[in-house]
Amino acid sequence: MTAQNTEKSRDEIKQERLQGRLGPEVQEFRDACQTLQLATITKDGLPHVSYTPFAFDKAGYYILVSDLAAHGQNLKTTKNVSIMMVEDESQAKSVHARKRLTFDTTAQHIDKETEEGKAGVSALVERFGEMAQNLAN
Structure with missing residues (x-):
């Protein structure tokens, strides 16, 4: 050694x-946290930030992505993303020191018809109910 x-x-x-x-x-x-901030990159290389509800399990973070959303279009160009969960301002002792959790990661498209896709939709429906089911359809 x-x-x-x-x-x-x-x-x-x-x-x-x-x-x-x-x-x-x-x-x-x-x-x-029920939502995360999602930073993506446009086809022109510009940063874009949005937010989305999420579910988490041992496989990772799941979100529903729409082609109508800017981040949905961006994820077709590059899979590199940054995600952040941040403490609500009304709950923070100081707006200058809010709790936050940040990850730089790579997004993966998961077909909703695969086992992993079904698990992701199930996790979202368990967390957000009928609205998540409607959006997943």
């Missing part, structure tokens, strides 16, 4: 400890 490998192991241990402490808080915050 080299010194570099030992250091990496220490970093991994620190990360696991941090995740163990923050994991429940992150999950609680994520579960309390």
